Amino acid sequence: MAGVINGKEQKTVQAGKKSALKFISNLNVNFATPDQPPKCTWHKGVDPETTPHRRAEWRTQEKIYSDVTKAVGNTPLVRLNKIAKSYGLECEILAKCEYFNPGGSVKDRIGFRMIEDAEMAGILKPGSTIIEPTSGNTGIGLALGAAVKGYRCIIVMSEKMSNEKVDVLKALGAEIVRTPITADSNSPEGLFGVSHRLKKEIPNSIILDQYSNPGNPLAHYDTTAEEILHQCDGKVDMIVVGTGTGGTITGIGKKFKEVSPSTLIVGADPVGSILAQPEELNQTDSDFYEVEGIGYDFIPTGFDRSVVDHWVKVNDQESLPMARKLIKEEGLLCGGSAGAVVAAAVKAGRDLKKGQRIVVIIPDSIRNYITKFVSDHWMESKGFKQCDNPNNHWWWDQSVANFTLEALITATSSMTCERILHVMKKQGIDQVPIVDKNGGILSMVTMQKILNVLISGNVRPSDSIDKASVTVFPKVYQNATLGLVSRILERENYVLVLEKQNIGQSTIEKPIGIITAVDLLHHISTNTPK
Structure with a gap:
């Protein structure tokens, strides 16, 4: 069989009987990050017939599947009608809806x-x-x-x-x-x-180690990429893929470099991840992001970044609202990483013209995030959506700066877990900020966290409090509203209040107080207008 891709005749490679290589991840033998250089011999211009791997057939002729695993793949390609128009794009955007797989995702x-x-x-x-x-x-x-x-x-x-x-x-x-x-x-x-x-x-x-296992990119080389080529009759100008283990973009990218080299392969990487190139793109003050399933703090072994033509960094403020737009305006019940991919596509596709086409990979479904970005209250508590005041509470829009905060007890990272527990017991508090020599916030420690790590046996009372502290915690600045504080306290036990201060040439975030649910209720009950 033969097909025409971008004007060139191509041979269709049939699924072979070749056995899989006996891959054993190093994680089974040693404690090591799966970030070693790949041993894959693929390169641009390679003859696909020389592969040592077995080939999986993407087409299916079955009317009744023998079990649910046979239902994987052959996911629909859906045109985005409103998003492209609302962002002024001339090109067409098609969404490969991987959440139609039986487990709900591309994985x-x-x-x-x-x-x-x-x-x-x-x-x-x-x-x-x-x-x-x-x-x-x-x-x-x-x-x-x-x-x-x-x-x-x-x-x-x-x-x-x-x-x-x-x-x-x-x-x-x-x-x-x-x-x-x-x-x-x-x-x-x-x-x-x-x-x-x-x-x-x-x-x-x-x-099995998805980070190193050749079956990860091969699944997309053999099936996802072939499906896209078939569904688009070979006409694809750009493909935008979220990057995590790198398997999806590596497999799709390698296939398209072979049969449609003019197709641009674009990687979407969250701010806080280090996968994008050049390295300057990854510079940021924060390494935390809310979007799940994409981005990493190391380069996975199975990720061949040479197939990526262009990188786009996206932050949570772009990704999660875009995912909500996909749900509301296009009817795609997708997850948050889909928002990151489409936000990247909107940026990358600005120069494409009418008649050109972008394919975006929608990795997973709404099912996994009902209590997270799908929830208005969650979005409000994270600052991704304006805090509504449906009950017209008199205190809702008041500034935290006007809230009476209790005197704050802080600690340094040189203190031990045992000493911090003594301070907590003596002062009758459950949370303590860990600060540097200038008073800037480093991390937070809570009674519950210390309890958990001591019971687990991973930390001893004599160990540094660093081993029981967290760098991701609920926080607001003085200009935040009590409405935002209320939303956060629906999900958290406390909120740390920070103040930005200039120290020489730098700016630090200095903790000035903690608000708990009891504190907020006391404020409301004692200040309610007569």
Whole structure:
């Protein structure tokens, strides 16, 4: 069979019987970040017939599937009618809706591919346990496969990820191990450290490792890219993909570099991540972002950044409102990372003309984020949406600057957990800011956090308080309203109030008080107009 791509005749490569390579992730052997140089021999201009990997067929002729894994792929391509017009774009934007996969995300493709490759290579057998560090969606794909095939499945994921993902994973029979939001991925308490420890403790277990596993990009090389080429009759001017493990953009990018080299491959990377190039794009004062499933603090082994022609950095203020627009205006029940991808496409597509076409990959569904960006109250508490005052509360629009704050007790990072606990007990407080020598905020420690780490055995009372503190915490500035404070306190136990101060040539954020629900209620009850 042959097809015409951008005016050139191309051979259609049929699925072969070649066996998968016997891939074993280093995480199964050593405690190390999967950021080693890739061993893949692919390069631009390579003959696709020379691949050592098996090829998966993307077409399906079945009317009744033998099990749910056969329903993966062949997702719809949907035109965005209002978004492109509202941003003044002349080109067409088509959304590849990956949330139509049975597990609700693009990661179903790689979950099933990695399981099948491991089975074919003889390293995943009946009675095996699958362990995987993930932001959640790959875990769901693997848990679906494990449920169908009868494997035990353990998912290691950050506490940042939504509770909806956890509930879905548990419903599928997976076991969940959470890691702290602020833990480095390669620390003993981070994603890879915990995964490697579990691998050593559990007999007959394997880490499939989406970060290094060739089945990750291959799933998209063999299926996602082929589907897009088929659906668009080969006419694609630009593809915009969110980047995390890099598998989606690597697989799609490699296929298009072979058959449609004029197609621009654009990577969307959240502000706070380090995946974009050149490195100057990644410079920022913050490494935290709310969008889930994209961005990392290391370069995954399986990510071939050479296939990316252009990078666009996007922040939460662009991504999450755009995801809400996709839901409201286009009817696409998508997740937050879809907003990041479309926001990047709007930027990257400004120079495209009428008749040209962008394809954006919509990674996952609304299901995982009902209590997060889908919630108006959550969006308000994070500052992504104006705080509404539907009940006309007299105090709602008052400034925090006019709120009477209790005297603040602070600590330094040189203090031990034991000493901080003594201070908390003596002062009758549950939260203490950790500050530098100038009084600038470094982190926060709470009674609950100290309790958790001491009970876990990971921290001793004599250890530095740094081991029990967090760098992501609820905060507002003095110009914030009490309405915003109220929204935050619906989800958090406290809010730290900060004041910006100039110290020499730099500006520090100095903590000046803490507001709890009791403090806010006391203010309202004692100041209510007669």
